[in-house]
Amino acid sequence: xxxxxxxxxILEGSILSGGRRLKIHxxxxxxxKIKELLKDVDVDGHGLTHxxxxxxxxxxxxxxxxxxxxxxxxxxxxxxxxxxxxxxxDHAEVSAELAHQLLxxxxxxxxxxxxxxxxxxxxxxxANMAPRSLxxxxxxxxxxxxxxxxxxxxxxxxxxxxxxxxxxxFEDPFAEKRELDDDKYTLDxxxxxLLKLKKAMKTKRGRKEAERRTRFLKAFLKELKTEIED
Numbered sequence: 001x002x003x004x005x006x007x008x009x010i011l012e013g014s015i016l017s018g019g020r021r022l023k024i025h026x027x028x029x030x031x032x033k034i035k036e037l038l039k040d041v042d043v044d045g046h047g048l049t050h051x052x053x054x055x056x057x058x059x060x061x062x063x064x065x066x067x068x069x070x071x072x073x074x075x076x077x078x079x080x081x082x083x084x085x086x087x088x089x090d091h092a093e094v095s096a097e098l099a100h101q102l103l104x105x106x107x108x109x110x111x112x113x114x115x116x117x118x119x120x121x122x123x124x125x126x127a128n129m130a131p132r133s134l135x136x137x138x139x140x141x142x143x144x145x146x147x148x149x150x151x152x153x154x155x156x157x158x159x160x161x162x163x164x165x166x167x168x169x170f171e172d173p174f175a176e177k178r179e180l181d182d183d184k185y186t187l188d189x190x191x192x193x194l195l196k197l198k199k200a201m202k203t204k205r206g207r208k209e210a211e212r213r214t215r216f217l218k219a220f221l222k223e224l225k226t227e228i229e230d
Contacts, residue, residue: 027073029106034077038084044162045155046083050146051076057142057209064205067134071112075119075139078102096120125193131202141206144197149213152194153220160186173228190221 038048055076062069081102082094096117103113119136122129123143131137147155160167168187172178175188182189194217198210 026103026106026108027070027077030074030077030102030108033102033106034081037081042084043158044083045158046080048084050080050155051078051084053146053151054079054139054142057145058138061138061141061203061205065134065138065203067138068112068115070109071115071119071135072138074099074103074108074112074116075123075135076142078116079120079123079139079143092121092124125197125200137202138206141201141203141210144200145206145209145213147194148197148210149216152213152217156186156189156194160189168228174225187224190217 034051035048038051040049041047042049055073058072058076059069062072078099079095080091081098082089082091085098087094099120100113100117103116108116115133115135118132119139122131122136123140125140125144131140146152157167163183165182165184165186168185169175169178173187175191180188180192182192195214198207198214201207201210
């Protein structure tokens with residue numbers, strides 16, 4: 001699907017009653033449109049369920065910060081839209097482009113749009129960009145948290161499978177005598193990225209939750225090592 005086709009899908013249809021547009025909160029409309037657009041299909045861990053979890057996490061992280069929760073919720077719902085739709089290009093940039101169209105459609109406050117777009121553009125872990133606002137920091141932390149813990153294990157396996165990656169190197173699963181390569185092996189991704197995420201957290205609550213979820217990952221890897229090697 002191309003960007004133009006995706007935008008067309010986003011803009012199609014209005015929420016009407018008796019021929020009149022209902023006055024519904026923009027976030028509620030965003031959630032409805034995202035659910036309609038993405039359905040319940042989430043084969044690689046970046047679909048609707050991911051967006052909803054990140055939104056929930058972001059709201060929790062926002063409780064300790066003086067920020068605009070509406071901006072955070074909108075950014076969380078839209079941050080991986082391009083990945084969920086399997087569009088080409090930098091998914092953060094393309095998601096931001098689609099988000100702008102969708103925010104306008106639901107009547108999101110214009111004065112807040114730039115913060116939403118900025119947060120989406122800067123959420124990628126691999127981009128190594130420092131968040132430009134507290135809202136952006138909360139989104140980035142929430143997105144990283146969803147890559148940790150039990151759901152992180154599930155997402156890593158799903159993502160690796162859709163990319164044709166082997167679960168692990170059959171001779172040296174834990175890369176004790178080789179270089180890590182998470183383009184080939186899903187297990188390597190735990191060491192190249194997932195176990196490092198807790199150090200990248202910017203919020204107090206994010207760091208605390210990352211510690212808990214990272215402990216789970218370590219326990220999982222310990223059990224996995226036992227099962228593979230014994």
